[in-house]
Amino acid sequence: MALVLNEEQVMLKDAAAGFLAERATVAHQRALRDSEDTTGFDAAVWKEMAEMGWAGIAIPEEFGGLGYGYTGLGLVLEQAGRNLSASPLQSTVLVGATAVAQLGTAAQKEALLPAIAAGETLVTLALQEGAHHAPAATAAVATKSGEGFVINAEKRLVLDAHVADQFVVIARTSGTPGTESGLSAFLVPANAEGVSVDRRSMVDSHNAGTVTFAEVSLPADALMGELDGAWAGLSRTLDIANVGLASELLGLSTEAFERTVEYLKERKQFGHIIGSFQGLQHRAAELFAELELSRSIVLQALHAVDADSDKLSLLASAAKAKLCEVAQRATNEGVQMHGGIGMTDEHEIGFFIKRARVAQHTFGDYNYHLDRYAEQVGF
Amino acid sequence: MALVLNEEQVMLKDAAAGFLAERATVAHQRALRDSEDTTGFDAAVWKEMAEMGWAGIAIPEEFGGLGYGYTGLGLVLEQAGRNLSASPLQSTVLVGATAVAQLGTAAQKEALLPAIAAGETLVTLALQEGAHHAPAATAAVATKSGEGFVINAEKRLVLDAHVADQFVVIARTSGTPGTESGLSAFLVPANAEGVSVDRRSMVDSHNAGTVTFAEVSLPADALMGELDGAWAGLSRTLDIANVGLASELLGLSTEAFERTVEYLKERKQFGHIIGSFQGLQHRAAELFAELELSRSIVLQALHAVDADSDKLSLLASAAKAKLCEVAQRATNEGVQMHGGIGMTDEHEIGFFIKRARVAQHTFGDYNYHLDRYAEQVGF
Amino acid sequence: MSDLDQFRQETRAWLEENCPETMRVPVKGFDDLYNGGRNPEIDHPDQKVWCDRMAERGWTVPHWPREYGGGGLDKDEVKVLREEMARISARSPLDSFGISMLGPALLQFGNEEQKKEHLPPICRGEIRWCQGYSEPNAGSDLASLQTRADDHGDHYLINGQKVWTSYADKADWIFCLVRTDNSGTKHEGISFVLFDMAQSGVEARPIKLISGSSPFCETFFDDARAEKRNLVGEEGKGWTIAKYLLTHEREMISGFGAAPKKSLGESAADIMGRDSEGRLVNGILRQSLAQYQLDALAFAATMSRVGDEVKAGQGLGAASSIFKYYGTELNKRRNELNLQVYGEPAVGWDGEAYNNGTLARDWLRSKGNSIEGGTSEVQLNIVAKRVLGLPDA
């Protein structure tokens, strides 16, 4: 697949850029934050996104989706990154729908994917337990009980936990924490007895929470796919999730960089436009180079998803690691080069550094993914 | 111990600076290289160094040394680093004498240390076997034979191998490669039967070689210290060796940096002195900061040797790791900032980058020592 | 018994008797310090009791002369006092810009009347000071400041705007850089004046930072009055005082980078686990942590070395020129590594589970270290030009 966008993709990208720059900007995000909005995103905007088909952008047409593939979703997420738009794009479109597609039974897909594509249902993944992303370390247990299961778990950093309709919960049905086998996935309705959600205030003011599953009884058909066999589907879901987050970080970093370059062209110090200082010029040019590399690796990883490449895990970790590195640098340079004004809450650059760190952390940070990349490459 | 030089040390440093800048400069080093000198250093200069007491600078007065301690030796090595002076300071004064002092029996010390201090005997360590410094991995074997031993070994990167009078050979008398116990040290005369030396041409044109010990028979009193018990003394010898090399690298890096700054003040491009470009100014200033840190950590490590601190291993690896990092940066910046002329053999800056990499590699490079430092710190 | 031993004995006894139990608990953060002032923020009534008792002996600022309200103690006595306070974990009784910034400047540049007028209230915690330096269009380029002081005989009228004035909304008086003359170079015509903030021409508006706190203000002057007797040094020569205080401030900020007590690498291993050799499981993070700790160690050694050189009478070496730059950059690295080591709780903002976002807020606050008190870029310019002697463009 050539590393260029086709016409359809360019149109999608332009449409997303136009819509989000008007309806879900940093200013909107600030308003949501300051009003302590209980939804945490603008439901009307989300409705419009769904009407444009974005909720089902990567869902096959047979399930009511647009079938644009993950490259299409990546382009939208990149624009969401540029605008720091809060929406269920990450929780449900990128992760939830993918988990259902990768792990679910035929019946579960039939029931959920069209509803997701229509923007009517929010589904999110409940995975992380410790301070760090470590899927194989999952210790939460689901035990057999009659025909069904009883699940006990406390899951952190569950995206859109407070508004999700369904959770895809990863729990251990055999084996010991640290092993990849013995994990199973369950579909748990948010209103099931024993489910409690604690919405958390994160540094990015986006939406995540801790979900406790206390003796939650589940019917047999809550199991997604094979008992003990969730690893492969979970891995693929996480690879895709990380490529999507890398797309978002690409947009975020590029926007932070471009705003910073604009500031360098305006701000005067010591009688000169500060953008004329070679020290800053070289740092900006180096960062430009890193952003170009970032764009390429993200595009390659998105294509690997859609082409079902056997290099997906390698490229997903490569893309996430690279974008964690570059987003950190771009946002740090952004604040530093803005100087004092960049430290104020009033200026928007601070919103970028905050969202970046949470997106970096979600589903594995630089350290996790560079380590995994080295493993995939063979050393 | 305060991190400053006392009066005696300042005088020693000035004396070393003056002598080496006249008698053992980069130009002298070039002449030795181009004439393919068979000794590889200037024997007359070495004789003068010995007359000034440098051969016994760190040897206690009871063994005929100056008793200035390793801080004193470090100051001389720093000046040797500035001038890239080739001499047996590293092989014999820093490493050989230390190995004898740390590992030798009373009789061996009596026999060798005064001779070393007088500049009459060269003693060097024969340790490394593979491509990398890995002392615990020593596989060479010494077997009991009658009262004595028979040794078989091939040792690389033996400093001044071609002119050494005695080798301190590390060989395994029990245990398996990879374990610290079971190593013993032996004193082997260069003229013993079965010893052959292959002088090697390294990138720095200093002196090192591969030494083969083929069925070399040794009397019982060739054993240094306890059978199987060389590790502690070897470790301490290597710690000291690395602090000494860090001192040399400090001098080398500082000199490369200062020459580069001078060049930046002279060279014109685009109608400006290139030292006025902020991009180069900031890189120079950052490097200056790193060199100041380097000076502090080297001094702290030298004091740790003389104070017999239990933090010696930690500080030795810290100092060597830091100086490997900074020497690499200083010499790379040196060549880059000199531009085309820095790429020519005619210019001296190239000699600095060449010596730096060999000194970095000797007894463990950045990777080895940063890893060891992290272990020492507890993670 | 030596005089010093006797001083120790008396001090110990006095502290035992006079330091309230509640003041023998370490402060939790900046907000917990007692800053004094006309309307002091008091978390506990003992704060004022403790400050007043110490001030009576001059021990709020023990090294200042007694005539100005200080304790008149020599170096050794100050050390004993600190040791004895540390012995019982006694809090510092008073923390203020008056003590750390204005006082040293007045002692150096002020006239006798100014010292007599302003230093004692500082020692007693009666007047809280703030600093009027930066302006919106003069960040790193401080000397291009535009706040105007017009001569009206015995007083000036001040017009203009300052920014980044620490706690201006809580301060009683300000020490302020103003322009008294526009005719020369930008460094000329700057004057250093003191005036009361409690007047109608002064307004201070807190600035909310990305970390969520508001330690700084924008401050507006509209015909604010400053008496001429409160001009410090000569008119038009304020830049000398400004530079003195900037250097002073940089040394304070660089202290942020000191090596932490608990090794971050060990914390990481506790949280993330170790391999069979005892190494932190994630080798990538291990590399960053090892390099950070190595640099922190070498930086701490450098601060010690410079201190030892000064003690040995060798003067303040060139190495001190890197303190501000390196210390703040190191602190930023430390804070980024905190996020990586502590993981999810470190990107939390509010709530008990996240300790109210302490890690994240400290991380965000650390970004300002390399901006305030002279940016890292300005520091590197200074090293390049003044230390290395590289030419101007």
Next chain:
Amino acid sequence: MSDLDQFRQETRAWLEENCPETMRVPVKGFDDLYNGGRNPEIDHPDQKVWCDRMAERGWTVPHWPREYGGGGLDKDEVKVLREEMARISARSPLDSFGISMLGPALLQFGNEEQKKEHLPPICRGEIRWCQGYSEPNAGSDLASLQTRADDHGDHYLINGQKVWTSYADKADWIFCLVRTDNSGTKHEGISFVLFDMAQSGVEARPIKLISGSSPFCETFFDDARAEKRNLVGEEGKGWTIAKYLLTHEREMISGFGAAPKKSLGESAADIMGRDSEGRLVNGILRQSLAQYQLDALAFAATMSRVGDEVKAGQGLGAASSIFKYYGTELNKRRNELNLQVYGEPAVGWDGEAYNNGTLARDWLRSKGNSIEGGTSEVQLNIVAKRVLGLPDA
């Protein structure tokens, strides 16, 4: 059968018959390539045989027009020829600056007579060319060159000095930037002339590099004669051609940074060992290697992307402006890592045990990559100003 299939069949047959067995072994290094010229360096007589046979079909430069000695092949045919040569590991028959540098410039800027005169001997490997660009006092600032060409009616007399002229001691002709006019800005008055090196006014002295080899010369001109018919383009407009060739050269040099076939990380693990999880034992080196390989992967992806964008008719994007800078910096990193991975043999200089110092010499040679053809600093200036639009100082 399609025309292309038929072309493939014929090519295969011809190669089988005409490519000597000795020329079906890959070259070991630069020195092993055949460069042609009046006095060719010939390691094996088949080199000339192979070059002559290929030249007869125009296949030494298969994509140039037949009228100038090329093969007149279209893109697809060139691809087939390359594939068929690769199939039998046939060497490239001829490698020269005439093909890679001067030819493209002449095809773009030369007049018909110049093309007719110079291109065919290049294709036949009869004339070897060198490039006269840099001067001792004009390194990165190429346009400040001072080598003078004085007008003598039908010819110029050239006086001055060039440096970094690749293989000038072995070349027959030079394409050279000279100053024909001093009155305008430094970019004006530069002309691009060709002249024969075999004349008394020309002297080339090889420069020994830190890597030990001498691929470059200092070249001196003392009334060297260049015919006016060998002025390419207009007098005083040579800078346009120079810029074209610089860009061309930068693209060639940036190719150095392509991801290697064998992973350096795996080599490291082979040499240094793995832990129980299969990871390279030294975690510090593992971090550097992983970051290097990641960057090499992303850089390779970027080169592909730009290529694909060009193919898709989107033109040469801004990303191409980073190729020279990033590719050479990456290659330097790779070479530093080589030393760390291969250890002692990599710091060897001479002798069989060290493979004659190949690793060390390549490492030293790589340092020049970020200097020649426009330093990394100049590249970053270009990105900052032309791509990002940042202003001049």
